[in-house]
Amino acid sequence: MKLTITYEHDVPINAFQWTPKTYRQPLHAHSSLEMGLCLSGTGTFFFGSKQYQVRQGDVFLVNNEELHIAQSDPNDPSHYLFLNFDGALLMSEDPSLLLPYSYRSANFNNLIPAGSPLAEAVIPWMTAVERELRDREPGYMAMAKSALIQLSGLLLRHYHAGLTDSEQRSMVQSVTQTKALAELVEQRYREPIGLQDIAKELGISVSRASRVFHETTGRRFADYVSLLRVQEAKRLLAGSDRQVAHIGFECGFQSLATFYRVFKESTGVSPVHFRQTLGLEAPG
Incomplete structure (x- = not known):
């Protein structure tokens, strides 16, 4: 099931708290990227055929293609803070910030365990995003966006360090090509442009342009x-x-x-x- 996400603010970020049902609901996906923080309780988080036991302080990473759903333990219901946001927001800042979400589901560990250095680093930024969007103090949209970029940078540094040299070179090449594609689109989106025109201008094949753009951003070019x-x-x-x-x-x-x-x-x-x-x- 594919959910449609709408945003309450001009900046495309949502922050909300949620308690999953104590029974298994259908898996779903959505076009937004997502992070979830277990604030209390226990339960299970399902990602396709994978499943993780959940405890307070666990953080989960969700891309825009992976089917997923959380379930609460009936005796100790879990309660989460979720952030979801449009990947284009990171694209406009630095396309490499999207790399942590460019994973292949089967081999990816969605869990950032409670108490780990990465969880301890990103949780304050997650709660900062929620606070800014909730309190709406002057400049809150810029502050929320800044906090999201900070935590995305921490994710990038963590996951990039685990790549082999060849994987890093391949991903850097993909990001470079995606950035060039995005820059051309931003200059010419008011025109009747197609992927074939952009690919030709960059000197790459249409199939390559389509693939790297989708793998990096999670979006189709159109x-x-x-x-x-x-x-x-x-x-x-x-x-x-x-x-x-x-x-x-x-x-x-x-x-x-x-x-x-x-x-x-x-x-x-x-x-x-x-x-x-x-x-x-x-x-x-």
Whole structure:
């Protein structure tokens, strides 16, 4: 089951606490990346055919393809803090920060054990993200993003150190190519661009471009282009009085129907409703 994640803030990060059911629920996946911290109790965390016994202080890493679900012990229910966030946020800062989430499920240990140096290092940053998004003090979005980047950097250093030299070279090459792809897309997403055009400009095959982009970001190329277009449309809807139709075309959508469909899939509301929720008029 694939879940659709929406974000409560302009920065694409959610922080929430959750107590799993005491019975096994269906596995699910979602487009966001995720980290979970067991705050109390015990239980089991399932990742595909893998399962981990959970105790307070355990941290779990979840990418955007792996099926997973947590379950509480009936006698001592577990309670978690979860962060989920859009990988594009890290892509815009430093694509290498996505490497810890580029794992192959079968051979990856999702558990960062309680009391380990890595768990002790990342937990304060996880709770900082939750605090900033909860309290909403001035500058909270920048502070939440900064805390997420700090903990992602700690994850990168930890997992990178465990790679062989050849694995490191391969991943660095993939990240370099992905970064070049992303930079070109960010320059040209308002145009009718395709992966074939970008791959040709970079001198790599379309299949290679598609593979490294998906492995590093967890996104299909077309989905990433749509994300950039929606982000720009949100900015223009909130910060200008231009007509909704003009904004859609200006952001690179080739038809109004596509603009409305993709915008609603991403935000949960239509462009007109989005503008209305901000207390703004919606020019025809």
